[in-house]
Amino acid sequence: MALKLEHVTYIYGADTQLPVRALDDICLEIPDGQFIGLIGHTGSGKSTLVQHLNGLIRPSQGRITWNGRDIWEAGFPKKELRSSVGLVFQYPEHQLFEADVFSDVCFGPNNLGLPREEVQKRARRALELVGIPEALYGQSPFELSGGQKRRAAIAGVLAMEPKILVLDEPTAGLDPKGRDEILGQIAGLKKETGISVVLVSHSMEDVANYVERIVVMSQGHILFDGEPRQVFRHKRELEEVGLAVPQVTDILHRLSAAGFAVDTDATTVPEARDTILKALGGKWDGPAAGRGAMGEKEKC
Amino acid sequence: MLRDITLGQYYQTDSLLHRLDSRVKLTATLLFIISLFLVNNLWGYVMAAAFLAVCIRLSHVPFRYMVKGMRTILFLLLFALVFNLFLTPGTPVVRLWKLTVTKEGIRMAAQIAVRLVLLIIGSSLMTLTTTPNHLTDGLESLMKPLKKLRVPVHEVAMMMSIALRFIPILMEETDKIMKAQIARGADFESGNLIQRAKAMVPLLVPLFIAAFRRANDLALAMEARCYRGGEGRTKMKPLVYQRRDYMAYAVLLLYFAAVIVIGRILPI
Incomplete structure (x- = not known):
């Protein structure tokens, strides 16, 4: 079918x-x-x-x-x-x-x-x-x-x-x-x-x-x-035709451009959190608090 | 589906006729229609048709676009034709069962048909070359003398422009609702008369609601902009006659005089 x-x-x-x-x-x-x-x-x-x-x-x-x-x-x-x-x-x-x-x-x-x-x-x-x-x-x-x-x-x-x-x-x-x-x-x-x-x-x-x-x-x-x-991945082409990638993807692209080794393929908030944590080498010490903050931000 | 109705629609292009002042075009249409009813011989109609043909050429609107609009009045035309053909008393020419076709009947029917066709094409030429806004501006300006008789000229013009403006909107809305109901398995095309009338309910109810919703929104929007009718109201783009408008008036008067002289005095 x-x-x-x-x-x-x-x-x-x-x-x-x-x-x-x-x-x-x-x-x-x-x-x-x-x-x-x-x-x-x-x-x-x-x-x-x-x-x-x-x-x-x-x-x-x-x-x-x-x-x-x-x-x-x-x-x-x-x-x-x-x-x-x-x-x-x-x-x-x-x-x-x-x-x-x-x-x-x-x-x-x-x-x-x-x-x-x-x-x-x-x-x-x-x-x-x-x-x-x-x-x-x-x-x-x-x-x-x-x-x-x-x-x-x-x-x-x-x-x-x-x-x-x-x-x-x-x-x-x-x-x-x-x-x-x-x-x-x-x-x-x-x-x-x-x-x-x-x-x-x-x-x-x-x-x-x-x-x-x-x-x-x-x-x-x-x-x-x-x-x-x-x-x-085609962030630039998408923006050229008036579309925006999701905010999380945008943030990851910017982090990557700023020299962080994040995986820019993440499309959802939890995925983004994981890759950012990995890039920071586990130096983040408040994952629970961080998650909450991220979740809030996404809703704005 | 509904896009075929061209009667009363505007055709977007650039031409001398499009640029003419709407008052000129309104007067021209009125005079043209009057001339059609004053004329009573062949040469007069030939002249009116020729005048219309020149105008159509000048308008850059494709002729088949106008003919498409004729389809909607085809029924009316046939009706008038048949009745005049059979019901006019006079010298009989052909006898079909109980009906007689008379010489006068043929003449009358031909005259009515020509008049109707020229009338419809002539007036649709005006709407095809004039935006609804210009049309009502022109009407308002031409009807100004009636203000002395306490006719609410501005309000009438405003109502007209709103009505005209809503035609395409409601047409689009109808198209949309129709498609939405077809997507739900509605069938607007088959069945007998009663079934078809019943099938219109899922179309008409949402359409009425949409019309009221839009009217309500519009009223609110006008209220919010402090609209209070024509009292002391100025125009953003007032109508101003140009040289070409005066020339058009001259041509128009010339046509009118000529068509009356030829159409009423010459025999045939």
């Missing part, structure tokens, strides 16, 4: 005076069970790319295959693809429409033509996965808090039980607490269900701690594609 993009190009407004090449020769494969971060500055083509993944827009050139079959060939079951590749748009809470949370989550599986019990089972499971308590099932989705609304909307896509879940900027407009909650929950559900997750973001900080592979986009191209530590 893999989704494959081969030399996909997409041009906006091909028949106007200002055609925009939003995607340029993109090759990408999304295998089973991978946690991928898709990163790029505003206008780099992330959202356009994401809409290709479930056949919402048709590439100007190139092809997209799902299990080896071209999704744009005649008679391809689009509905099946859309249930297999769940796409959560930016601000998904703007798509809520039902009178209560539970029915809204049922909308997706209902459209798949599943029997009633199955629909309800899936909706219940999806709401559990995103941590919406049962007390809220009967409430109007418009009465929920911002973070709850967003989670309910994500549940609406999850209830279709996709093999690949694509989330376009799921943390946009949320406060830091809501952001951490959502990201933590996505990581949790990835672990629990084993589906592939593509997390679209413009912030390295958001994804560095969770994903196993990072795809960096810039001006419609894929700039880098690899493990976070590999990608973060």
